[in-house]
Amino acid sequence: MNAEIIAVGSELLLGQIANTNAQFLSQHLAEIGINVYYHTVVGDNSRRLLDVVKEAEKRADLLIFTGGLGPTKDDLTKEAIGSHIGRPLVYNEEALKSIESYFIKTKRPMTPNNKKQALVMEGSTVLPNDHGMAPGMMVKGEKNLYMLLPGPPREMQPMFIDYAKPQLLNLLEKVEKIESRVLRFFGIGESALETEVEDLLLAQQNPTIAPLAGDGEVTLRITAKHESEETALQMIQETEDEVLRRVGEYFYGYNDTTIARELVGRLKETNQTIAAAESLTGGLFQSEITAVPGASAIFNGGVVCYSNEVKEKLVQVKKETITVHGAISKECAIELAENVRRQFDADFGISFTGVAGPDEAEGHPPGTVWLGLACKDKAPKAFKLELAGSRTGIRKRTVKFGCHYLLAEFANDK
Amino acid sequence: MNAEIIAVGSELLLGQIANTNAQFLSQHLAEIGINVYYHTVVGDNSRRLLDVVKEAEKRADLLIFTGGLGPTKDDLTKEAIGSHIGRPLVYNEEALKSIESYFIKTKRPMTPNNKKQALVMEGSTVLPNDHGMAPGMMVKGEKNLYMLLPGPPREMQPMFIDYAKPQLLNLLEKVEKIESRVLRFFGIGESALETEVEDLLLAQQNPTIAPLAGDGEVTLRITAKHESEETALQMIQETEDEVLRRVGEYFYGYNDTTIARELVGRLKETNQTIAAAESLTGGLFQSEITAVPGASAIFNGGVVCYSNEVKEKLVQVKKETITVHGAISKECAIELAENVRRQFDADFGISFTGVAGPDEAEGHPPGTVWLGLACKDKAPKAFKLELAGSRTGIRKRTVKFGCHYLLAEFANDK
Numbered sequence: 001m002n003a004e005i006i007a008v009g010s011e012l013l014l015g016q017i018a019n020t021n022a023q024f025l026s027q028h029l030a031e032i033g034i035n036v037y038y039h040t041v042v043g044d045n046s047r048r049l050l051d052v053v054k055e056a057e058k059r060a061d062l063l064i065f066t067g068g069l070g071p072t073k074d075d076l077t078k079e080a081i082g083s084h085i086g087r088p089l090v091y092n093e094e095a096l097k098s099i100e101s102y103f104i105k106t107k108r109p110m111t112p113n114n115k116k117q118a119l120v121m122e123g124s125t126v127l128p129n130d131h132g133m134a135p136g137m138m139v140k141g142e143k144n145l146y147m148l149l150p151g152p153p154r155e156m157q158p159m160f161i162d163y164a165k166p167q168l169l170n171l172l173e174k175v176e177k178i179e180s181r182v183l184r185f186f187g188i189g190e191s192a193l194e195t196e197v198e199d200l201l202l203a204q205q206n207p208t209i210a211p212l213a214g215d216g217e218v219t220l221r222i223t224a225k226h227e228s229e230e231t232a233l234q235m236i237q238e239t240e241d242e243v244l245r246r247v248g249e250y251f252y253g254y255n256d257t258t259i260a261r262e263l264v265g266r267l268k269e270t271n272q273t274i275a276a277a278e279s280l281t282g283g284l285f286q287s288e289i290t291a292v293p294g295a296s297a298i299f300n301g302g303v304v305c306y307s308n309e310v311k312e313k314l315v316q317v318k319k320e321t322i323t324v325h326g327a328i329s330k331e332c333a334i335e336l337a338e339n340v341r342r343q344f345d346a347d348f349g350i351s352f353t354g355v356a357g358p359d360e361a362e363g364h365p366p367g368t369v370w371l372g373l374a375c376k377d378k379a380p381k382a383f384k385l386e387l388a389g390s391r392t393g394i395r396k397r398t399v400k401f402g403c404h405y406l407l408a409e410f411a412n413d414k
Numbered sequence: 415m416n417a418e419i420i421a422v423g424s425e426l427l428l429g430q431i432a433n434t435n436a437q438f439l440s441q442h443l444a445e446i447g448i449n450v451y452y453h454t455v456v457g458d459n460s461r462r463l464l465d466v467v468k469e470a471e472k473r474a475d476l477l478i479f480t481g482g483l484g485p486t487k488d489d490l491t492k493e494a495i496g497s498h499i500g501r502p503l504v505y506n507e508e509a510l511k512s513i514e515s516y517f518i519k520t521k522r523p524m525t526p527n528n529k530k531q532a533l534v535m536e537g538s539t540v541l542p543n544d545h546g547m548a549p550g551m552m553v554k555g556e557k558n559l560y561m562l563l564p565g566p567p568r569e570m571q572p573m574f575i576d577y578a579k580p581q582l583l584n585l586l587e588k589v590e591k592i593e594s595r596v597l598r599f600f601g602i603g604e605s606a607l608e609t610e611v612e613d614l615l616l617a618q619q620n621p622t623i624a625p626l627a628g629d630g631e632v633t634l635r636i637t638a639k640h641e642s643e644e645t646a647l648q649m650i651q652e653t654e655d656e657v658l659r660r661v662g663e664y665f666y667g668y669n670d671t672t673i674a675r676e677l678v679g680r681l682k683e684t685n686q687t688i689a690a691a692e693s694l695t696g697g698l699f700q701s702e703i704t705a706v707p708g709a710s711a712i713f714n715g716g717v718v719c720y721s722n723e724v725k726e727k728l729v730q731v732k733k734e735t736i737t738v739h740g741a742i743s744k745e746c747a748i749e750l751a752e753n754v755r756r757q758f759d760a761d762f763g764i765s766f767t768g769v770a771g772p773d774e775a776e777g778h779p780p781g782t783v784w785l786g787l788a789c790k791d792k793a794p795k796a797f798k799l800e801l802a803g804s805r806t807g808i809r810k811r812t813v814k815f816g817c818h819y820l821l822a823e824f825a826n827d828k
Contacts, residue, residue: 015441018436038454043451048451295720300721391707
């Protein structure tokens with residue numbers, strides 16, 4: 001089965017939003033083995049929409065539409081498709097009730113045009129909207145299958161996952177299970193990682209392995225197909241084991257996790273706390289840590305020591321350290337980490353001091369960073385980073401390196 | 415003139431990336447009055463690409479391609495279009511030199527397939543690539559105009575702005591100048607703002623006014639067309655004056671600025687400094703402030719006081735304050751702001767204490783926030799926020815409210 005994704009909405013053609021729906025749907029269709037050969041975006045215009053539909057009917061089995069199911073006159077997708085394939089629109093009782101109860105719940109008056117959202121094509125399979133009002137629908141035409149989904153991603157995405165994808169899986173001839181797992185790496189470049197697993201990448205058939213780089217990280221998506229879910233998972237596990245045997249030291253977690261989230265998790269598991277003294281990162285590390293719900297179990301606080309004066313007065317870095325070695329030095333990083341750990345009575349202390357740019361500082365170019373790490377009952381460590389890129393990129397990657405080195409401490413302890 | 419944007423790349427059809435190029439180009443084409451009726455995405459496949467091209471030639475004057483100009487065998491856009499419109503590919507000397515010098519600069523060996531990137535269609539206008547290797551090109555066919563741009567946004571965007579857009583402006587029959595300005599607002603909802611300027615929105619013709627909401631902010635884009643640039647700017651200014659007369663108190667800046675950047679600018683202008691004590695925001699405010707280059711002129715440091723113990727020990731909040739009023743209280747917010755201001759010897763002290771969620775705290779639901787503000791030689795203030803949304807959204811909006819209230823202090827001083 002192959003599919004074409006058709007987004008309906010003039011806001012896309014004006015560039016007000018990006019077509020992230022097509023990306024989302026493409027990912028999920030690829031996972032269940034449905035090929036997507038085209039994405040099309042067309043405005044809120046019946047004639048142009050029908051031209052696109054006729055073209056798509058020739059080249060795809062499944063036409064997936066996003067957008068144009070709302071209450072206003074601009075919303076014309078189901079009207080246009082319904083009339084094109086000869087399916088009149090009828091009220092769906094369940095959708096109507098759900099729309100009415102939505103207005104009661106939010107204490108807003110229901111305007112008559114909202115009723116229009118409960119109209120569906122006769123004979124279609126209704127896809128309930130748990131996060132909005134307009135239901136989706138799926139209907140078989142003479143030759144093609146038509147699926148209509150709402151435009152707002154927060155409605156479309158759960159509808160697709162919960163209702164549309166299971167329908168599609170039922171339709172697929174071979175009921176192969178497709179399982180997929182993303183491995184996340186930090187501290188290794190994309191090409192270095194690819195070199196390490198090159199033979200696996202070249203030999204891949206089933207499972208497939210897809211590398212992707214971004215934001216200083218690299219991910220590998222392993223996807224396996226098999227009639228038995230258990231076997232598919234077993235195939236993924238074997239590939240994962242082989243990958244991690246080679247580059248396991250850079251691996252930090254699965255799927256949609258973040259490296260900060262993994263660090264918080266590891267600290268919680270081991271019942272340990274952390275404190276931070278941040279110069280160039282200006283609070284970004286602590287902000288990432290506290291973005292994780294429940295961070296209060298492992299984090300009491302820390303200091304942003306942007307100026308040298310604050311490093312001395314509030315984190316008690318010795319004056320001589322800064323005059324002799326500079327603030328961007330191993331010595332300063334270690335004092336910051338040790339002192340902040342002690343001050344906040346934490347198990348770990350971490351510090352970041354360096355040049356975010358765009359200007360150099362103390363004669364160091366942007367991207368020069370010293371990262372200090374103090375652990376209770378252990379000698380302190382310091383790491384030097386030499387990063388390229390923008391101010392924002394340098395700060396973000398510095399924080400990720402902090403999480404990376406801390407996670408390595410846990411690995412060392414095993 | 416109307417255009418169709420055709421993205422070439424299988425990574426889009428697999429959902430690995432979103433087609434943000436189409437969004438970017440649509441925005442810029444709309445600004446210069448070129449209508450976009452379709453976006454299409456097609457994979458790295460000559461036959462399917464040509465099918466799409468033939469369809470697009472019927473419905474658009476200008477075909478803009480993104481992607482497929484790179485060095486690998488997958489990159490086939492210029493080969494396919496060149497052979498379709500009968501333009502052989504020839505080496506462009508300047509591009510060749512620029513590719514060679516790129517490899518010298520980055521000290522990497524130049525593999526032979528990179529030379530392919532210097533090939534352009536005979537007789538085309540070459541669009542230089544200042545941020546990568548593959549040049550773009552523009553060429554007139556029998557009936558259509560073809561523009562080929564590279565896929566990576568960091569190469570495509572500056573190429574379009576610096577070289578392609580000026581070429582298009584030259585081609586447009588009516589040489590109307592189109593000017594546009596974005597006004598940014600915080601502290602007012604989209605529908606409230608729309609109500610305030612409803613008559614202007616209804617009456618709009620030239621200039622046009624387009625509201626857009628996102629991330630707790632609302633923007634209004636004012637766009638004016640006129641043969642004289644000066645008159646177009648004057649028209650924008652008149653509309654802006656009328657808008658700001660009504661909702662000026664929520665306005666904070668123009669175009670791509672951020673509210674944190676405006677705050678840093680205002681502090682620099684007035685030669686004042688700020689310190690922060692952050693609880694629920696966990697360093698996010700300070701991270702946003704230090705994301706602005708040159709922040710060291712106005713910021714020496716601050717504290718992340720996540721636990722009550724740190725609030726007491728490091729920011730000297732009185733024990734009674736927390737036992738009597740709680741940490742999420744006006745009294746605690748004010749003490750934090752005053753103490754951190756004094757500790758860091760700053761002109762302003764700001765504090766954030768509240769519930770980011772997902773769980774409630776001290777009997778307050780997520781979104782309950784007290785924001786303290788201490789100014790030198792003035793009585794301290796506190797503001798209560800009651801925000802809805804996710805943990806991330808609550809933290810982000812809390813930080814923006816902090817910037818908003820601080821900016822208001824400057825307005826009050828005028």
